[in-house]
Amino acid sequence: MAETGPPTAQPELDQAGKKPGFEVRLANFTGPFDLLLGLISKHQLDITEVALSTVTDEFIKYIKRLQNLGEEWALDEASEFLVIAATLLDLKAARLLPAGEVEDEEDIALLEARDLLFARLLQYKAFKHVAGMMGSTLELEARRYPRQVALEGHFAALLPELLWRHTPQQFAGLAEAALKPKEAAPTEVGLAHLHGTAVSVKEQAELLGIRLQRGTPLTFRALIADAESTLVVVARFLALLELFRDKAVAFEQLLPLGDLTVRWTADGGAWSSENLSEEYEEQP
Amino acid sequence: MNDTQPEPAVGTGPDVSSLPGGARAALEAVLMVIDQPATATELASGLNLTVDVVEELLAELQREYNGYTVNAPAVDDASTAINSGGFSATPRGFELRNIAGGWRIYSRAEFADIVGAFVLEGQTARLTQAALETLAVIAYRQPVSRARVSAIRGVNVDSVVRTLTQRGLIEDSGTDPESGAILYRTTSYFLERMGIGSVAELPHLSPHLPGLEGIEEFYDAARM
Amino acid sequence: MNDTQPEPAVGTGPDVSSLPGGARAALEAVLMVIDQPATATELASGLNLTVDVVEELLAELQREYNGYTVNAPAVDDASTAINSGGFSATPRGFELRNIAGGWRIYSRAEFADIVGAFVLEGQTARLTQAALETLAVIAYRQPVSRARVSAIRGVNVDSVVRTLTQRGLIEDSGTDPESGAILYRTTSYFLERMGIGSVAELPHLSPHLPGLEGIEEFYDAARM
Numbered sequence: 166m167a168e169t170g171p172p173t174a175q176p177e178l179d180q181a182g183k184k185p186g187f188e189v190r191l192a193n194f195t196g197p198f199d200l201l202l203g204l205i206s207k208h209q210l211d212i213t214e215v216a217l218s219t220v221t222d223e224f225i226k227y228i229k230r231l232q233n234l235g236e237e238w239a240l241d242e243a244s245e246f247l248v249i250a251a252t253l254l255d256l257k258a259a260r261l262l263p264a265g266e267v268e269d270e271e272d273i274a275l276l277e278a279r280d281l282l283f284a285r286l287l288q289y290k291a292f293k294h295v296a297g298m299m300g301s302t303l304e305l306e307a308r309r310y311p312r313q314v315a316l317e318g319h320f321a322a323l324l325p326e327l328l329w330r331h332t333p334q335q336f337a338g339l340a341e342a343a344l345k346p347k348e349a350a351p352t353e354v355g356l357a358h359l360h361g362t363a364v365s366v367k368e369q370a371e372l373l374g375i376r377l378q379r380g381t382p383l384t385f386r387a388l389i390a391d392a393e394s395t396l397v398v399v400a401r402f403l404a405l406l407e408l409f410r411d412k413a414v415a416f417e418q419l420l421p422l423g424d425l426t427v428r429w430t431a432d433g434g435a436w437s438s439e440n441l442s443e444e445y446e447e448q449p
Numbered sequence: 450m451n452d453t454q455p456e457p458a459v460g461t462g463p464d465v466s467s468l469p470g471g472a473r474a475a476l477e478a479v480l481m482v483i484d485q486p487a488t489a490t491e492l493a494s495g496l497n498l499t500v501d502v503v504e505e506l507l508a509e510l511q512r513e514y515n516g517y518t519v520n521a522p523a524v525d526d527a528s529t530a531i532n533s534g535g536f537s538a539t540p541r542g543f544e545l546r547n548i549a550g551g552w553r554i555y556s557r558a559e560f561a562d563i564v565g566a567f568v569l570e571g572q573t574a575r576l577t578q579a580a581l582e583t584l585a586v587i588a589y590r591q592p593v594s595r596a597r598v599s600a601i602r603g604v605n606v607d608s609v610v611r612t613l614t615q616r617g618l619i620e621d622s623g624t625d626p627e628s629g630a631i632l633y634r635t636t637s638y639f640l641e642r643m644g645i646g647s648v649a650e651l652p653h654l655s656p657h658l659p660g661l662e663g664i665e666e667f668y669d670a671a672r673m
Numbered sequence: 674m675n676d677t678q679p680e681p682a683v684g685t686g687p688d689v690s691s692l693p694g695g696a697r698a699a700l701e702a703v704l705m706v707i708d709q710p711a712t713a714t715e716l717a718s719g720l721n722l723t724v725d726v727v728e729e730l731l732a733e734l735q736r737e738y739n740g741y742t743v744n745a746p747a748v749d750d751a752s753t754a755i756n757s758g759g760f761s762a763t764p765r766g767f768e769l770r771n772i773a774g775g776w777r778i779y780s781r782a783e784f785a786d787i788v789g790a791f792v793l794e795g796q797t798a799r800l801t802q803a804a805l806e807t808l809a810v811i812a813y814r815q816p817v818s819r820a821r822v823s824a825i826r827g828v829n830v831d832s833v834v835r836t837l838t839q840r841g842l843i844e845d846s847g848t849d850p851e852s853g854a855i856l857y858r859t860t861s862y863f864l865e866r867m868g869i870g871s872v873a874e875l876p877h878l879s880p881h882l883p884g885l886e887g888i889e890e891f892y893d894a895a896r897m
Contacts, residue, residue, distance in 0.1 A: 248603030288601065291654055296585035298652060299643070300576065306644040308561030310568050310706040312543070312554040313484045316792065316839050317779055320482060323789050325798040327840060329866045331805070336867065337876035340809035343826060344882045468783050469740065470764045477766025478784035479791050484835060495791030516694070539694045542701030559692045560702035566719045567707050617829025638829065 187227045187246065189220050202249065202290070217254055224250075252286045364396045370404035374436065377414060377429040385425040411436060472498055476506050486551025486641065507545065507552055516540035549640035550647065583609045584618060588639070589654055592622045592632035618642070689720055696722055700730050710775025731769065731776055740764035800840070807833045808842055812863070813878060816846045816856035842866070
């Protein structure tokens with residue numbers, strides 16, 4: 166691992182003027198986050214034994230300390246952490262699910278998913294590493310300047326006379342086109358052509374509102390019992406999150422992975438589906 | 450060339466060997482005016498020499514600029530060390546390099562600090578870590594869409610891709626027939642900046658993937 | 674030159690003599706990559722040498738490139754002919770010339786036919802679409818830096834700008850006081866080709882097009 170400094174949790178500057186990276190203190194591990202990842206990827210530490218919530222808490226504290234020290238909001242570091250933490254979380258979730266004997270296709274798929282997540286973590290680290298190598302190569306190569314001189318006058322004079330057929334109007338047209346702000350190219354595949362049944366989060370929220378305002382708490386299972394498709398289940402789940410954010414509902418879950426009970430908490434009439442954020446309005 | 454024979458027929462154009470310094474100096478003269486790497490074939494056709502001869506001359510010049518006596522590695526006779534052509538025993542201030550598919554003269558890296566003061570606008574600013582990582586993913590996965598790079602890096606790469614394009618390090622290489630997404634690849638300017646001849650010369654990725662050889666293919670096949 | 678001391682103070686900058694090839698190679702390195710001729714004073718200041726030493730080195734390099742043994746004309750001792758530094762007995766393909774007070778390396782005049790033929794090869798009488806668009810942006814936004822044009826066009830324009838300069842359509846119009854970047858403007862030859870008297874006669878563009886204010890200059894921005 167790159168950073169093997171002493172496990173101080175303070176992001177102070179060391180002698181070289183570099184700030185030590187993020188470090189974690191767990192029951193079974195204290196040291197740089199990078200080292201933790203290294204151990205996990207070498208199978209020397211079981212991901213299931215790492216308290217990710219503690220790691221996350223410490224990271225948030227670390228970022229806050231950086232801010233308090235007047236450092237810029239460490240965006241790169243934060244987004245990098247999010248990528249790794251999300252992968253670790255996926256990995257851990259996959260590990261925690263009962264593995265047992267491989268009996269059916271679902272089990273195999275699960276194992277594959279686990280390896281895939283693991284591979285993703287490793288790939289991310291590999292690219293990070295080669296990016297560092299490319300950076301130093303680029304820097305080294307920048308020390309060589311190419312000979313790049315204008316053509317000597319007598320050679321430039323040999324060039325064939327330019328064919329110029331543009332009128333000022335045509336030329337202005339070229340300029341118009343070149344100066345027009347470019348529309349951002351699509352980064353994702355358009356899904357508009359896939360005609361699914363439109364499911365509106367707003368409509369589902371209204372429906373859930375009516376059911377829950379009757380007064381009896383309902384389980385999530387019960388709320389989706391009549392959902393005709395996965396899309397409706399997803400829409401209702403999103404609707405519940407929206408309602409929760411608006412403090413219209415409260416959740417109760419007695420056991421991990423147990424039934425989720427939803428209770429209406431808003432005063433009658435204090436909530437309407439109009440409160441729903443705009444982002445869902447356009448989307449099916 | 451104003452005449453357009455595809456294979457340089459030696460003898461029909463100017464006879465370089467009759468000039469002072471011969472073919473070697475003629476090649477040097479051409480190297481003085483090119484502003485991008487030129488292949489041995491391009492040079493041979495302009496000089497009316499065979500590609501083999503040009504390649505030999507290029508290698509000779511390269512050694513010479515580096516301060517080695519010419520022909521010494523190629524000829525057995527030890528007496529050639531007595532600078533028959535009169536070649537430098539110390540490196541020159543410049544070097545001849547074969548990168549990005551062609552030959553070009555560069556100032557020697559040792560003199561970067563001095564040369565840099567004379568070259569206006571010469572070198573561009575350093576890349577950020579985010580830009581480097583995105584460039585690395587594109588270099589190793591090209592041609593590749595932004596969505597795929599995003600998936601690997603876990604963050605949106607749109608603005609970084611735009612910057613890398615502006616700086617000439619990557620370019621549009623058409624669209625993916627299936628998704629219609631724009632695919633990106635590295636440019637020859639990228640190769641030049643990296644000092645390599647082709648992307649095949651990039652270090653292999655697998656040693657950086659501890660313990661899981663062949664994971665790249667697996668990952669690609671399954672996830673994308 | 675970035676530093677502007679009138680008389681170079683020897684000893685404060687890099688010590689060129691400690692580098693391979695010494696001051697001679699350092700001078701060569703600079704001469705090989707500069708585009709505009711540099712005076713002995715400018716060279717001396719950048720190299721941290723006295724003007725006398727630089728002038729001597731320049732004369733030495735000039736003789737050497739011309740195929741004379743070094744020092745022979747200047748030193749009486751006949752034994753120096755034994756290529757002590759190892760110098761060419763035949764002329765090189767390039768020469769060091771002092772034109773209008775400035776020094777620069779050029780391809781040797783004897784090879785003009787060969788070099789000319791090489792330069793002409795692959796040249797067309799037509800501008801590429803990329804060159805036309807770049808010219809249009811420069812014409813309507815002049816004076817403008819390459820980085821800005823890159824930002825507007827979304828691609829690297831370095832080589833296209835070189836072509837347009839070579840074609841005499843655009844020229845250097847000084848440097849930007851803030852960034853130090855070279856600014857380009859169109860030439861009177863451009864006006865001639867367009868058949869107009871001044872750039873003010875270019876047709877007006879739609880007033881809604883962004884000017885330079887809104888253009889983010891990724892090139893120079895601190896983040897890249």
